[in-house]
Amino acid sequence: xxxxxxxxxxxxxxxxxxxxxxxxxxxxxxxxxxxxxxxxxxxxxxxxxxxxxxxxxxxxxxxxxxxxxxxxxxxxxxxxxxxxxxxxxxxxxxxxxxxxxxxxxxxxxxxxxxxxxxxxxxxxxxxxxxxxxxxxxxxxxxxxxxxxxxxxxxxxxxxxxxxxxxxxxxxx
Numbered sequence: 001x002x003x004x005x006x007x008x009x010x011x012x013x014x015x016x017x018x019x020x021x022x023x024x025x026x027x028x029x030x031x032x033x034x035x036x037x038x039x040x041x042x043x044x045x046x047x048x049x050x051x052x053x054x055x056x057x058x059x060x061x062x063x064x065x066x067x068x069x070x071x072x073x074x075x076x077x078x079x080x081x082x083x084x085x086x087x088x089x090x091x092x093x094x095x096x097x098x099x100x101x102x103x104x105x106x107x108x109x110x111x112x113x114x115x116x117x118x119x120x121x122x123x124x125x126x127x128x129x130x131x132x133x134x135x136x137x138x139x140x141x142x143x144x145x146x147x148x149x150x151x152x153x154x155x156x157x158x159x160x161x162x163x164x165x166x167x168x169x170x171x172x
Contacts, residue, residue: 071113075165076152078120080104080128082144100130100142101161107147116154118162128152129161142169 053061071077086101106124120126128150130142142148147170153163 068111071111072151072165073114074116074154075113076116076118076120076154077110077112077149078106078152079108079110079147079149079170080106080126082142082146082148083125084144085142086127102128102130104128104148110149118154127161128164130164130167132164 052064054064056062081104083103083105086103104126106120106122106126108122109120148167149170150167151165153165155162
């Protein structure tokens with residue numbers, strides 16, 4: 001290949017300009033044709049391993065990566081297990097009234113939003129506050145030992161209570 005380049009640039013003074021332009025065009029056509037890859041029919045058939053591939057703007061296959069939903073600033077996405085529901089001393093009520101407070105254990109931290117400055121670890125005990133009703137659409141209340149995927153808001157000021165923004169029950 002380097003011989004062609006030497007031959008191409010060496011004879012500028014010796015040959016006509018049309019010859020050199022024609023040689024350049026021919027060289028670029030050969031170079032571009034050799035870089036293209038043709039797929040055989042066997043490669044065009046999709047297999048289960050290839051179904052997770054997508055094509056980018058240049059036509060090359062890239063892995064289809066599903067990015068997780070972003071987590072809101074000041075919150076964390078966590079899987080917890082309810083250990084015990086607590087009575088709300090401010091309301092003088094018993095456990096089970098709305099809203100509820102509970103002690104829970106962290107099972108898995110799925111992610112943190114920006115500004116969530118509390119580090120949560122697996123099997124760590126935390127206190128959570130449910131400002132919403134803790135009944136699902138089927139009319140069943142949350143109970144102890146339920147596993148939940150929760151979105152927790154960072155505690156306010158010196159409070160130790162993490163507010164549950166939203167939750168979904170995880171079937172065992």
